[in-house]
Amino acid sequence: MTSKQATVGAEDFELIRQQVRAFVRHDVVPREEEIADSDAIPDDIRRKAADMGLFGYAIPAEHGGLGLDITQDVQLALEFGYTSLSFRSMFGTNNGIAGQVLVGFGTEEQKSRWLEPIASGQVVASFALTEPEAGSDPSGLTTKAERDGDDWVITGNKRFITNAPEADLFVVFARTRPADENGTGIAVFLVPADSAGVSVGPRDKKMGQQGASTAEVVFDGVRVGHDAVVSGDVDTGFRAAMSVLARGRVHIAALAIGQAERALEESVAFASTNRQGGRPIGENQLVQAMLAEQKTLCMAGRALVTEAAAAYLSGADRRLGPSAAKLFCTESAGRVADLAVQVHGGSGYMRGVTVERIYRDIRLLRLYEGTSEIQKLIVGRQLLRDVGKGS
Structure with missing residues (x-):
């Protein structure tokens, strides 16, 4: 899988970033309470996001997207993080973990069929990996795909699936056999949402991120052809999951810092x-100390995720860096949000106050696309592997 797909030069990208910044701050921020109260992104905001190409900013230009690379993705994520995180969630899987499976591992036929409508927003793609007994570690998957003639029959339950209620396409991970010396036995399938046997449960009621929909998805004997197997290889699934999750961790790290910077701005104001x-109250030294800690964490996180993105793009580090960035940036963002509530005092605990919503919204970033504990394991194990290689 390669991330060297950018077709946008620095000058043109800066124009895109400025347009996104203006859209976020002028169109989305004033409607944050509306989004939270209605638990939905307004249709006009969705249309404008699609018109701006935000459903496909990380999809290659030859498939209808803007073709931004991971370093440019990070710069946009910092802008997306300034407002309700559910706004980014609307198009996040199209560009990220779902869309990148196709970008990195799809056959030419699969790319031709799906990537252009994904990039335009006509198709909402949903990443169906998490299960009741398999989350950050996909090796515990129990969803099965069994061969039946020329077809595959998929049976299993997925949970907490982002955009499931709106999805047109599910990127589904399923086990075709127990892991053995030949591979993990995990394949990834492209399953249209209207396929017989696919059912989506009611929207989850979450602590935060109102406006972003998640739900359980049941695959009850869903039949697809072999052309639905991503890459055509039934052992691609685990490798694809690990690859797109690593890239996604860099994006989430940047998103966290964008949200932390908003919390800092609210605190200073x-x-x-x-x-x-x-x-x-800002004249009190202990309040100034809290602001200083917030600012330091924001600066450190921004520097770390920028460096991690550059290393990912060059291929120098696509494992340790993404996990270290996600770990530090999401944990730091949580601390910044907590301090923001503290600076606000009792007001910060009240619904309708921006930092109260940020405090709830930001908590999820330490859970999805690999918990903080999983990131620690990845970093620690990679350090020991690197020592072994060196010796």
């Missing part, structure tokens, strides 16, 4: 205007 005892 509150500290400079809210008065206690006749003077702004």
